[in-house]
Amino acid sequence: MEHARVSKVFSVIEKPLLLGGADFHLELINIAVLVFMLMVLRLWQWIPMTYLIHLMLKQVARRDHHSRKIYIRYSLQADRYEPWASPRQKRGMRPSGFGRGELC
Helix, strand or coil: CCCCCCCCCCHHHHCCCEECCEEHHHHHHHHHHHHHHHHCCCCCCHHHHHHHHHHHHHHHHHHCCCHHHHHHHHHCCCCCCCCCCCCCCCCCCCCCCCCCCCCC
């Protein structure tokens, strides 16, 4: 009797890149806004707000690591189904796995 092949899956491969426990891309945006507020507008009061935003992003990442990718994929879906294709259509295309290219 043959045994099923078992492969190790490292957690680094499964989980997205995090920065301080928050999503990397969202945290970079948070830091960029902080730098802009400090250097250009001289708003030192923005530091606690940045920390609160970081805590919120960390909480979101703790619940679901892929929440940003899920939101981006959801936002690219069509608001309604338009059966007539147009040559310049960019928005409204069904994503792969959701019936793209199939007849209704």
